[in-house]
Amino acid sequence: MMKSLFLFSAHPKPPPLPPSPHLRKLLRLTASTSTSASSPPRAGRSRGPAHARPRPSPRSSPSSSSLYARPSLLDMERGRAARRADVDAFLASLGVDPGELAGLELPATVDVMRERVEFLHSLGLSNEDLAAYPLALGCSVRKNMVPVLDYLGKLGVRQDALPDLLRHYPQVLHASVVVDLAPVVKYL
Numbered sequence: 001m002m003k004s005l006f007l008f009s010a011h012p013k014p015p016p017l018p019p020s021p022h023l024r025k026l027l028r029l030t031a032s033t034s035t036s037a038s039s040p041p042r043a044g045r046s047r048g049p050a051h052a053r054p055r056p057s058p059r060s061s062p063s064s065s066s067l068y069a070r071p072s073l074l075d076m077e078r079g080r081a082a083r084r085a086d087v088d089a090f091l092a093s094l095g096v097d098p099g100e101l102a103g104l105e106l107p108a109t110v111d112v113m114r115e116r117v118e119f120l121h122s123l124g125l126s127n128e129d130l131a132a133y134p135l136a137l138g139c140s141v142r143k144n145m146v147p148v149l150d151y152l153g154k155l156g157v158r159q160d161a162l163p164d165l166l167r168h169y170p171q172v173l174h175a176s177v178v179v180d181l182a183p184v185v186k187y188l
Contacts, residue, residue: 086110095131104138116141123149124163133170144173151177155185 088098090110094117107113119141120130130136139145149162152172157165166173175181 080108083108083110087113090114091134091137094127096127096134096137097131100134101138104135106138113137119145123166125166129167129170132167136166136170136173139173147177148173148175148181151181 084106087106087108087110090113091098091101107116116137116139117130120136125136152162152165153159172181
């Protein structure tokens with residue numbers, strides 16, 4: 001094994017590979033743009049038709065033919081603000097003051113908010129109840145409301161008693177079953 005290492009290291013180092021024509025062209029372009037930004041182009045060299053047209057700036061909007069175009073952060077923020085304005089208009093139509101929910105992360109679309117409102121209506125709450133405690137609209141149906149309502153059902157709370165319970169204690173919809181409700185019930 002020592003012989004093979006010796007033989008391998010005794011060979012002269014192969015010469016480095018010359019850069020490809022594409023790489024040489026790229027290096028020339030970057031060198032010429034960095035050194036000749038203020039100087040006129042050299043005579044005798046044609047820049048060719050590909051260089052005659054202006055290059056698009058990186059901030060310009062991508063072409064519509066691109067499948068991989070991504071919206072800019074500003075466009076995404078504008079879209080988010082427009083969707084939030086639609087949700088706020090929907091809440092105002094219900095009689096809920098959207099200003100009370102300004103710092104709360106609400107659903108991104110009116111459809112999701114409409115589903116939450118319909119679910120709360122199915123529990124027996126009215127628009128006036130929602131206007132009295134608008135934070136109930138910030139609860140996710142799947143993550144917050146359904147687990148809490150299932151737990152209350154297991155405790156023996158009847159379906160017809162839910163509207164009164166939720167009118168008097170709407171904060172229960174925000175509660176965590178594991179962290180808030182179960183330890184209190186266990187203690188009692």
